[in-house]
Amino acid sequence: MEKIAENRTIIQYLPYVTRWDYLATMFTEAITVNAPEKLADVPVPRRASYIRMIMLELSRIASHLLWLGTFIADIGAQTPFFYVFREREMIYDLFEAATGMRMMHNYFRIGGVAADLPYGWLDKCEDYCHYQLEKVDEYEKLITNNPIFRKRVEGVGKITREEAINWGLSGPMLRASGVKWDLRKVDHYELYDELDWELQWATEGDCLARYFVRVREMRESCKMVLQAIKQIPGGSYENLEAQRVLGGPKSEWNSIDYQFISKKPSPTFKVPNGEHYVRVEAPKGELGVYLIGENSVFPWRWKIRPPGFINLQVLPQLVRGMKIADIMAILGSVDIIMGEVDR
Amino acid sequence: MNLSQGVELVSLVVLTTTLIAAAMGVVLIPSIVYSAFLLGLVFLSMAGLYLLLNADFVAAAQVLIYVGAVNVLILFAIMLVNRRKAYREVKLGLLRTIVTAVVCLALFGLLLFTNLNTIWLLTPRVVALPSTIVALGQHFFSDYLLPFELASVLLLVALIGAIILARREFVPDRKQESLELLERPKEQLVSAGEE
Amino acid sequence: MMKFLSKVGDYAKDAVQAAKYIAQGMAVTFDHMQRRPITVRYPYEKLIPSERFRGRIHFEFDKCISCEVCVRVCPINLPVVDWEYNAEIKKKELKSYSIDFGVCIFCGNCVEYCPTNCLSMTEEYDLSTFDRHELNFDNVALGRLPTKVTDDPMVTPLRELAYLPKGVMEPHAVDHTERRAGKLPVEIIESAQEQSES
């Protein structure tokens, strides 16, 4: 994937990136556009940034949902898998309506997103978030206090705070071990600071703690999306259009803040000279790209820092001396995507 | 000869043949796993014979304990200790086997002879009890109470003893194997390149 | 003795607790048994692809100016544009155009960057053939329009979540002609004008 990136323009490369982590697709696109954006200082309209945040958080929910399903299925309960797919399909329906594809969106662009949200999308997204909050309660009822589940995951696969830091873990793995570290809070990227949200963390460091962190993050993400829907500049698309019509050609509603993209990138967008490291908080942890440009259409170096690959390193230490069945629980709780590990 | 007697005779012949054949298999077949499974067959046909002898409870107990517990236990032990390894040759091994076989045959002849020459004090007419369970229970809790209690104590002792014997007293502390990939030191690579 | 008894009591409490939580879980699954199945019975029911759905690409031969932007933005330079320079009119003359859908990943870059909009995405997604070479569509095949799900009398069309009315989460109970969520801009303007009038 890195070598492919170095032989493509960013535009050409964007459709590829959703294959790294095919369950948290929006994040791979976000990092792919963020890196050259930051290097070239491309401004992002506020509305675009909000759309991005909504998409990212929905994608985070989708990723956590699928993690939940496979994790529980690894332990032996098959039914939650079907429930999470039901909700995940809804997220993908929303994605399809906005981007045209369920998984391989190709939606983010340098300086914004490819298209504005369609009519009625925000309404349905709001519906979905309320629905999802209910469903998370239902999962918790089904899973959290189940004594068998508790016995299988409590105290299994413990990572202490120091170990977690030393192994370079990130994301829920790190937060479950008692480190309050979330790049959304740390790096202040996009407009996360404008939302009122709390960082979810736990101190036990076992599989149960990781479960809790992820489930709570799902809830938190739902709330963030709801807030973002309220605060998005211009409101829903139909409202924006109506305001533009009402205000005439010179209205404030045509200003940059209400655009979904600052300037459509040309097919020959040049990655400027310079190098830097950009990261986002993906559902699995810190997803970063180390980018070196030399003022050409192709990046000179495109190094991906995938969270799954680095989180997976800790597995041999965790499974030492455990039972065979625990391997499944631990591996499930690490949440890896092999496309990303072996990118 | 009526129907039930015929059935009885046929089942006796079948069961006996299976029993003896399987028992021969147990001691003669080289594969220990096969002989363990044949042992199960021996126990099962034995239970059949017990049924013919009007002992339904003992037959069920035979199936439950011998087939369900002892045989499974033996199979477990085999799976745990089965290492395909040729045994060391012993001197005069074949001679030993032959002598044992002769002695066993002689013993069998002796028993056969005694058996056929003893006049048994047969009860004139065998009446099967309506329920052997009641009779057994009465025996256990009246005249055989002491052996019964002793047997239960024995079982408990055996249980504890077996656990203690089979338990690993200490986990052997193996040296922690390093999980790093073994790489050749750099110098060697360089020198290999020079050659 | 008391210690032992309290231990037994704790044990019993644990067991009761465990039974309670398992029963709680079973209540959830039991509750699902009386909900309507959410599955789409595919050949008889089909989801209507969204408006922006990126299916098989439609190509209009006459609009194409053979600029080859589609080739340049394609991740693998897939479209084959066969043109010849016609000196008389000083223009490129398109001879044939083809896209191999066995290789295309439907990213939509070509459609997005096409200057004359001669490329567009259709809602056709079931492109299975027995021979992969049949997926190599030439300009004639690319010019064909797909059939719509809603026109097929054999199929019950179902709408995706984003096109359902507000508050409805499940497509089965909704007719596909019912209005979807969101107001039209015209309606917003009208209501705004009414408010300013009143």
Place this chain on the structure above:
Amino acid sequence: MQVSLDGFLVVAAALFCIGIYGLITSRNAVRVLMSIELMLNAVNLNFLAFSNYLDSANIRGQVFAVFVITVAAAEAAVGLAIVLSIYRSRDTVDMEEFNLLRW
């Protein structure tokens, strides 16, 4: 033809002799235990045959058979545990290798 006591006794004797043969010739400790089980079964068959033909009203033979089964179960458990622990320390189940009193 009535099935008689003699038949059962002959079968039991044959089984017993097979058991003895296996007991002596087997090299595998587990097989030795299996041979012992065979012998115990032969004894049991005798008990039940006697109980049926000589004491059918008072089935004392069956009582004994139950005791034998109990003891056999205990014997199998302890015996196999011993075999297992020998195997752990000597790494073999060959009877010929068990030539030390303590291991």
Place this chain on the structure above:
Amino acid sequence: MNGIDLQQSFVELLAGLGLTPAVARALWMPLPMLLVILVVTVGALASTWLERKISAAAQQRIGPEYAGPFGLAIPAADVVKLLIKQTTIPAQSDPLLFVIGPVIVFISVFLSFLVIPFGQNLVISDVGTGVFLVIAISSIAPIGLLMAGYSSNNKYSLLGGLRAAAQSISYEIPLALAALAVVMMSNNLSTIDIVNQQAGLGILSWNVWRQPIGFVIFMIAVLAECERIPFDLPEAEEELVAGYQTEYSGVNFMLFYGASYANLFLSALLVAILYLGGWELPFPIDRVAEVLRIPESSSIWQIVAAFLGITMILLKAFAFIFLAILLRWTVPRVRIDQLLDLGWKFLLPIGLGNLLITAALKLAFPVAFGG
């Protein structure tokens, strides 16, 4: 308390046709066996259908739909498919043991149905050792599992077989203890007498009220014996591929599959017989006859009663199967050490305590607990 005696009427019928009673009896012999095989097969197939439908419903799916009404033909299609599928025997396996293994498991399950009564006289053989025989015969199955596990020459199969055997013998003990408490109250091992002892007051006289702890122990142990989630460790897909079934296909696999569902059906029937009053209705049926002024001995009434009885026992059994299926699709799987812990450290002492309490209650209140 004497329902219809089918055998007697059959023999009399044939004797009326001019056959000797002995021949008539010999002709009678294979009929109940065939019937039992039929009933068990249909019961097992119905369980597989229920499994599909209930799991589908619990997961908001539809499940089999187009094969027959409500997909009822799916089990038959399953059987046909497995029958005509090629039976592969792995090259490095032990072909003889490989084939015998599933057969042993299958037979041991089907044999147990000999003593399961569907009505007063609707039982193949009312042997004195009844429940004990069921427990004894079901203990043969681990041998078949071990055989299958060993002969597949596959480490997952071997592990699965060993796990199955260990699980099966560990849970037999609490199972037997729970059943023993019931037996103690009815003073008899015979399944028919156990049911008869629960007659009289309708639903109030069922054993489940007198043996609540035993009921729970029995249910857990029976689930473990059937190797169903949460105790399906021998086949835990995520850990052991499919345990001892890994290498099986075609007919051999069908034997395992059929045996596991037949075993579920058997366990459900046992639960119904031991704790839920067998074929007894929730209200005493004799009273109904009295109220309706029908003489209890009239043949029509007896047929109706037998029919109601069969319906009742099947209803109870399928209620248990429903519960088991719902549980399977609700809970995760326990770990093997937790499973053995549960069996030995929890169920066994509680089972023993339950037995002691039952004995004490029996001495204290002989009226209510079968003096």
